Amino acid sequence: MIDPNxxxxxxxxxxxxxxxxxxxxxxxxxxxxxxxxxxxxAGMEVVYLGLQQTPESIVNAAVEEDADVIGLSILSGAHxxxxxxxxxxxxxxxxxxxxxxxxxxxxxxxxxxxxxIGIGKVFxxxxxxxxIVEYIQQWHRSRSG
Amino acid sequence: xxxxxxxxxxxxxxxFELRDADFTSISGRPLRPLYTGDDxxxxxxxxxxxxxxxxxxxxxxxxxMYRGRLWTMRQFAGMGTPExxxxxxxxxxxxxQTGLSVAFDNPTLYGRDSDYAxxxxxxxKTGVAxxxxxxxxxxxxxxxxxxxxxxxxxxxxASWIFAMFLANAERRNxxxxxxxxxxxxxxxxEYIAQKEWIFPPQxxxxxxxxxxxxxxxxxxxxxxxxxxxxxxREAGSTAAQELAFTLADGFTYxxxxxxxxxxxxxxxxxxxxxxxxxxxFFEEIAKLRAARRIWARHMKDKYKAKNxxxxxxxxxxxxxxxxxxxxxxxxxxxxxxxxxxxxxxGGCQSLHTNSMDEALALPSEKAVEIALxxxxxxxxxxxxxxxxxxxxxxxxxxxxxxxxxxxxxRYFQKIEALGGVVPAIEQGFFQREITRAxxxxxxxxxxxxxxxxxxxxxxxxxxxxxxxxxxxDEEVERDQIRRLNRVKQDRDQDAVRSRLQALERAxxxxxxxxxxxxxxxxxxxxxxxxxxxxxxxxxEYREQAFY
Numbered sequence: 001m002i003d004p005n006x007x008x009x010x011x012x013x014x015x016x017x018x019x020x021x022x023x024x025x026x027x028x029x030x031x032x033x034x035x036x037x038x039x040x041x042a043g044m045e046v047v048y049l050g051l052q053q054t055p056e057s058i059v060n061a062a063v064e065e066d067a068d069v070i071g072l073s074i075l076s077g078a079h080x081x082x083x084x085x086x087x088x089x090x091x092x093x094x095x096x097x098x099x100x101x102x103x104x105x106x107x108x109x110x111x112x113x114x115x116x117i118g119i120g121k122v123f124x125x126x127x128x129x130x131x132i133v134e135y136i137q138q139w140h141r142s143r144s145g
Numbered sequence: 146x147x148x149x150x151x152x153x154x155x156x157x158x159x160x161f162e163l164r165d166a167d168f169t170s171i172s173g174r175p176l177r178p179l180y181t182g183d184d185x186x187x188x189x190x191x192x193x194x195x196x197x198x199x200x201x202x203x204x205x206x207x208x209x210m211y212r213g214r215l216w217t218m219r220q221f222a223g224m225g226t227p228e229x230x231x232x233x234x235x236x237x238x239x240x241x242q243t244g245l246s247v248a249f250d251n252p253t254l255y256g257r258d259s260d261y262a263x264x265x266x267x268x269x270k271t272g273v274a275x276x277x278x279x280x281x282x283x284x285x286x287x288x289x290x291x292x293x294x295x296x297x298x299x300x301x302x303a304s305w306i307f308a309m310f311l312a313n314a315e316r317r318n319x320x321x322x323x324x325x326x327x328x329x330x331x332x333x334x335e336y337i338a339q340k341e342w343i344f345p346p347q348x349x350x351x352x353x354x355x356x357x358x359x360x361x362x363x364x365x366x367x368x369x370x371x372x373x374x375x376x377x378r379e380a381g382s383t384a385a386q387e388l389a390f391t392l393a394d395g396f397t398y399x400x401x402x403x404x405x406x407x408x409x410x411x412x413x414x415x416x417x418x419x420x421x422x423x424x425x426f427f428e429e430i431a432k433l434r435a436a437r438r439i440w441a442r443h444m445k446d447k448y449k450a451k452n453x454x455x456x457x458x459x460x461x462x463x464x465x466x467x468x469x470x471x472x473x474x475x476x477x478x479x480x481x482x483x484x485x486x487x488x489x490x491g492g493c494q495s496l497h498t499n500s501m502d503e504a505l506a507l508p509s510e511k512a513v514e515i516a517l518x519x520x521x522x523x524x525x526x527x528x529x530x531x532x533x534x535x536x537x538x539x540x541x542x543x544x545x546x547x548x549x550x551x552x553x554x555r556y557f558q559k560i561e562a563l564g565g566v567v568p569a570i571e572q573g574f575f576q577r578e579i580t581r582a583x584x585x586x587x588x589x590x591x592x593x594x595x596x597x598x599x600x601x602x603x604x605x606x607x608x609x610x611x612x613x614x615x616x617x618d619e620e621v622e623r624d625q626i627r628r629l630n631r632v633k634q635d636r637d638q639d640a641v642r643s644r645l646q647a648l649e650r651a652x653x654x655x656x657x658x659x660x661x662x663x664x665x666x667x668x669x670x671x672x673x674x675x676x677x678x679x680x681x682x683x684x685e686y687r688e689q690a691f692y
Contacts, residue, residue, distance in 0.1 A: 081266025
C-alpha cells in the first residue's frame with residue numbers, strides 16, 4: 001500500500017522535496033492539505049507530517065528526508081514562536097541553506113518580522129496556489145543556479 | 146403553467162449569447178437558468194412543507210418564528226486572559242447582544258494546561274485560556290448566568306469544562322436547573338474536520354451520553370450537544386456534504402444514547418445543531434430548510450420519537466469564516482451581511498456574524514461592533530423578520546431544498562455501507578471527500594471559474610490596511626502560567642489526588658462520569674490533570690494524516 005502521506009515519488013528526475021507540517025495544537029489543516037496537493041501536482045515530492053508536530057519533530061523529519069523546503073501551516077497565532085524555533089533548529093542541524101516558508105492567519109506586521117529573521121515568504125487567505133508553487137520553484141532554481 | 150409558454154421562453158433564451166461563467170453554485174451544483182412549476186410537478190406541499198411549528202418543520206421550528214422572538218444574537222468571543230474576555234462579554238452585552246458564546250484557546254480545546262509542552266505560543270491566542278475553576282470564576286465574574294444563556298465551543302474536554310462551569314454556578318448559589326446554554330460537545334466532527342480530540346471515538350461518545358443523562362436530570366434547560374456542520378464546511382466541504390455529514394453524526398449520537406438505555410424523548414429535545422452560512426445565498430437557505438425536514442422525518446419515522454420537541458432541528462448559524470478575505474477586509478462586512486441574511490431566511494435560532502478582520506487576526510472591538518450591528522440591521526431594518534419563511538414556495542428554493550435532501554440521503558447510504566460514521570472516519574472517508582472538495586474549489590479560484598472579489602478579480606494592488614488589528618500580548622501566556630501555579634499551590638492537594646483517583650476508577654468501570662468530573666472541578670483539579678487521568682484509562686487518538 002502506498003503511504004498516504006508520501007506522494008509524488010514516482011516521477012523521474014530530481015525533485016524538490018517539501019515537508020509540510022502543522023506545529024502545535026492547531027487543527028486547521030485545510031490549507032496545509034490543499035497546498036500539499038498542489039505541490040504534488042506541480043511535480044514536487046511532499047511529506048505531510050500532519051498535526052501536533054513540534055519544531056523538533058519537524059526539523060528531525062527534514063534532516064531525515066534531506067528536504068529542500070519546510071512549509072509550516074499556522075492559524076493559531078503561534079507563528080512567531082514556531083517559525084523562530086524551527087529556523088533556529090534548521091541552522092543548528094545543517095539545514096541553514098534550506099527554505100522555510102508557510103502560511104496561515106499571519107498579520108502583515110508579523111510577516112515583516114518573520115522576513116527579518118530569515119523566513120521566506122508567508123502566504124495567507126486568498127493567495128493563489130500557483131503563486132506558492134512558483135515561489136518554491138523559483139527559490140529552487142536560484143539555489144541550484 | 147401552459148407548456149407552450151415555457152417552450153416559447155426556452156426558444157428565446159437559446160437565442161442569446163451567455164456570459165463566460167460557470168452557472169453553478171459555490172458547491173459546484175449545476176443550475177438551470179429558470180425554475181418553474183415543472184420542477185415541482187409531483188411535489189406534495191402539504192406533506193413536505195407543512196406549516197411553521199408543524200411537522201416536517203421545513204418552514205420553521207416555531208409557529209410564530211421571528212414575530213414572536215428574534216433569533217439570539219450571539220457573538221463568539223474569547224481571547225487572552227479570562228479577565229480580558231470577561232470585559233469583551235460585558236462590552237457585547239452592553240451593545241445589545243442577547244447571549245454569550247465562549248471561544249477557548251487551542252490548549253484548552255485539546256484539554257491541556259497552559260504550561261503543557263505543545264501549548265507554547267498558543268495560550269490565549271485564538272480564544273481564552275481556562276485551566277481551572279479559578280479561571281471559570283474570573284471569566285464569568287459579574288455576569289448573571291441565570292439570565293444570560295451561554296454557549297461554549299468546546300468538544301474533547303467538554304464535560305470537564307462544563308463541570309467547572311457548574312462548579313462556578315454552585316459557588317455563586319445559582320441553581321443548576323436555571324442555567325441555559327449550549328455545549329458544543331460534538332466529537333465526531335472533530336475527527337472529520339476540526340481535529341481537536343483526546344481519546345479514540347468510543348470513550349468520547351460515552352462521555353457525551355453520560356452528559357445527556359446527567360443534564361436530563363439536573364440541568365434540564367441545557368443543550369447537551371450542538372451537532373456541528375460549521376467546521377466541516379470550513380474545512381472545505383460542499384453544502385450538501387455539510388448537511389449530510391452533520392445529520393449522520395446526529396443519528397450516530399442518537400443511536401449510541403439509545404444503546405446506552407436512554408429514552409429518546411428524554412434526550413432528543415436537548416439536541417441542537419450548528420450550521421455554516423456561506424456565500425451562495427439560495428443554496429444555504431435550501432440547506433437549512435432541508436436540515437429541518439430530514440431530521441424531523443428520521444426522528445419520527447426511524448427512531449420513533451413521540452414528543453414533537455424531539456423532532457426539531459434547532460440550530461445556530463455562523464457566517465463563513467473561510468469566505469472572508471485578507472484583501473480589502475472592509476468588504477467582508479458585505480459578505481457577512483449576505484450570509485447572515487441567508488441564515489435568517491433559513492430560520493436559525495441564533496446567529497453569529499463574523500467580523501471583517503477575521504482573515505487577519507482575532508476581531509478588534511470595532512470589527513465586532515460592526516458585525517453585531519450587521520445582524521441588528523437584518524433584524525430591525527431589512528424586513529426579513531416580518532414574514533415567516535418568505536422564500537417558501539419559490540420554485541428555485543423548493544427545488545434546491547429537495548435536491549439537498551436527496552443528496553444527503555445518498556450520503557447516508559454511502560456512510561451506512563462503510564459501517565457507519567465511526568468506521569467511515571477510521572477509513573478516512575469524510576476527510577478525503579472534504580479535501581477533494583476544498584482542492585476543487587481552490588483550483589476553480591485559481592482558474593477564475595469562481596470569482597472572489599478583491600482576490601482573483603477586481604484586486605486593489607495598492608491597498609493599504611486601514612483597520613485596527615488586535616494583538617495578544619506575549620505576556621498573557623506567562624501570566625496565565627503564573628496564575629495556574631498559584632492555584633496549584635493553594636488548593637487541597639489530598640482532595641485533588643483522591644478525586645482524580647476516584648475519576649480514574651469510575652472511568653475504568655461503567656458509571657456515569659459527570660459527578661466525578663464535577664468533584665474534580667470543585668477542588669481545582671486542572672483541565673490537563675483530568676485529561677491525563679482519563680488518558681490512563683482511555684488512551685490517546687492518533688490520526689493517520691490523509692490528504
